Amino acid sequence: MTPARSLLWVSAAFILLASLAPSHSNPRPIASAQHSSYAEIRAVYDRWKKAFEARDLDGIMALYAPGDAVVAYDIVPPLQYRGYAAYRQDYQSFLAQYVGAIRVEYRDLRILSSGDLGVINALERITGRLKSGERSDLWLRATSVMRKIDGKWLIVHDHISLPADLATGKAVFDLKP
Amino acid sequence: MTPARSLLWVSAAFILLASLAPSHSNPRPIASAQHSSYAEIRAVYDRWKKAFEARDLDGIMALYAPGDAVVAYDIVPPLQYRGYAAYRQDYQSFLAQYVGAIRVEYRDLRILSSGDLGVINALERITGRLKSGERSDLWLRATSVMRKIDGKWLIVHDHISLPADLATGKAVFDLKP
Numbered sequence: 502m503t504p505a506r507s508l509l510w511v512s513a514a515f516i517l518l519a520s521l522a523p524s525h526s527n528p529r530p531i532a533s534a535q536h537s538s539y540a541e542i543r544a545v546y547d548r549w550k551k552a553f554e555a556r557d558l559d560g561i562m563a564l565y566a567p568g569d570a571v572v573a574y575d576i577v578p579p580l581q582y583r584g585y586a587a588y589r590q591d592y593q594s595f596l597a598q599y600v601g602a603i604r605v606e607y608r609d610l611r612i613l614s615s616g617d618l619g620v621i622n623a624l625e626r627i628t629g630r631l632k633s634g635e636r637s638d639l640w641l642r643a644t645s646v647m648r649k650i651d652g653k654w655l656i657v658h659d660h661i662s663l664p665a666d667l668a669t670g671k672a673v674f675d676l677k678p
Numbered sequence: 679m680t681p682a683r684s685l686l687w688v689s690a691a692f693i694l695l696a697s698l699a700p701s702h703s704n705p706r707p708i709a710s711a712q713h714s715s716y717a718e719i720r721a722v723y724d725r726w727k728k729a730f731e732a733r734d735l736d737g738i739m740a741l742y743a744p745g746d747a748v749v750a751y752d753i754v755p756p757l758q759y760r761g762y763a764a765y766r767q768d769y770q771s772f773l774a775q776y777v778g779a780i781r782v783e784y785r786d787l788r789i790l791s792s793g794d795l796g797v798i799n800a801l802e803r804i805t806g807r808l809k810s811g812e813r814s815d816l817w818l819r820a821t822s823v824m825r826k827i828d829g830k831w832l833i834v835h836d837h838i839s840l841p842a843d844l845a846t847g848k849a850v851f852d853l854k855p
Contacts, residue, residue: 572788572799574819578841580801580853581786581819598844609758611749613823613834616792620823622749622835624757642751642758644821644837646790646797657790658799660821662839664755665849667775672842672849676757 539612542619542647545654550605556596562589566648566655573659576641588659599637603629608640608678617649624678625661639663640676716789719796719824722831727782733773739766743825743832750836753818765836776814780806785817785855794826801855802838816840817853 545564552560565571565585573582575591582588596603610623622644631637646658663672722741729737742748742762750759752768759765773780787800799821808814823835840849 572786574799574821574839574841576842577844578850578853580817580841580855609749611835613795613825615795618790618792618795618797620795620797620835622751622823622837640757642837642839644751644823644835646799646821646823648790658788658797658821660799660819660837660839662751662819662837663842663849664751664757665753665840665842667754670848670851672840672847673755674847676755678757 535614538614538619538649541649541654542612542614542621543610545647545656546607546610546621546623546645550607554603554605556599556603558589558593558596561592564656566650566657570648570655570657571659572657574661575659576661576663598631599629600632601630603627619647619649619654621645621647639674640678712791715791715796715826718826718831719789719791719798720787722824722833723784723787723798723800723822727784730773731780731782733776733780735766735770735773738769741833743827743834747825747832747834748836749834751838752836753838753840775808776806777809778807780804796824796826796831798822798824816851817855 549561549564552564562585565588567585569584571582571585571588573588573591574580575582575588575595577591577595582591604627606626606628608624608626610621613620622642625641625643626639627641628636628638642660642662642664644658644660645656647654648657663674664676665672726738726741729741739762742765744762746761748759748762748765750765750768751757752759752765752772754768754772759768781804783803783805785801785803787798790797799819802818802820803816804818805813805815819837819839819841821835821837822833824831825834840851841853842849
């Protein structure tokens with residue numbers, strides 16, 4: 502389902518909810534809260550895109566929860582990065598491979614949210630020039646989990662990956678959605 | 679943070695909440711609901727483990743939301759599996775590579791939950807014998823997102839992966855946590 506169609510379904514569900522509600526209750530604040538959570542969660546990914554494209558490490562890391570809250574499974578080893586400091590180091594190494602701006606594109610992005618928990622998943626294309634001079638163009642899978650902490654959505658879990666070909670043992674770099 | 683320590687923190691947070699609450703309100707039902715969500719979400723992974731170890735495809739698929747709700751990023755291509763039927767086919771191909779029982783072990787498992795949304799992430803070790811006769815022993819990263827639909831937690835998103843070595847282009851199969 503495309504994001505546009507998902508949104509349509511969500512909207513339809515709200516209209517249905519509103520029409521079913523007894524007259525003494527008012528479901529609109531709940532619907533509005535949900536709508537605003539979606540927009541806020543989406544805005545985190547938009548801010549991430551902007552910061553990542555500019556290779557702005559501080560801008561990227563401002564979107565992550567501090568201390569031990571972050572557990573990240575990244576494209577590259579080790580299996581996991583535990584905590585803000587370890588993940589920042591990983592980002593720094595990743596960004597250092599590129600020269601100049603990076604371009605990010607999302608496809609099939611989906612947002613789920615309830616209360617103070619949000620999940621966003623998307624296919625993510627990262628294009629840029631490596632230090633070696635080579636042009637890199639990768640489609641990745643990205644899942645991020647966010648918590649609303651003191652009124653602000655912060656990422657507490659990332660899972661970023663490429664599929665692997667189990668027969669050849671190779672990561673598959675040339676897939677397109 | 680180990681799951682045991684996380685649980686301790688969660689418990690501490692509940693006790694704090696309870697002590698801060700004004701005397702006319704009763705926060706315990708919320709705390710209990712949260713506790714029971716954690717247990718229910720954990721139970722889905724335990725059922726998944728049992729079904730997967732027995733290579734019971736129907737048992738595995740009973741844990742997934744029907745129709746278009748599931749979007750899965752698996753170890754193997756393509757980039758994504760959209761919908762129950764496509765993901766079932768993927769599971770069938772994966773299980774067909776093995777002979778006899780498979781063994782699953784979780785490490786550093788974490789559960790997040792709010793309302794009708796739950797997230798579980800863990801390192802997952804899958805051990806078994808392949809049809810080729812070779813013994814396979816893999817540590818993977820697993821993230822699953824669940825929705826409580828009609829009182830039942832069902833998985834709507836999976837992200838399962840191995841890290842890749844960007845220098846060699848190989849998926850990294852021999853990592854240990």
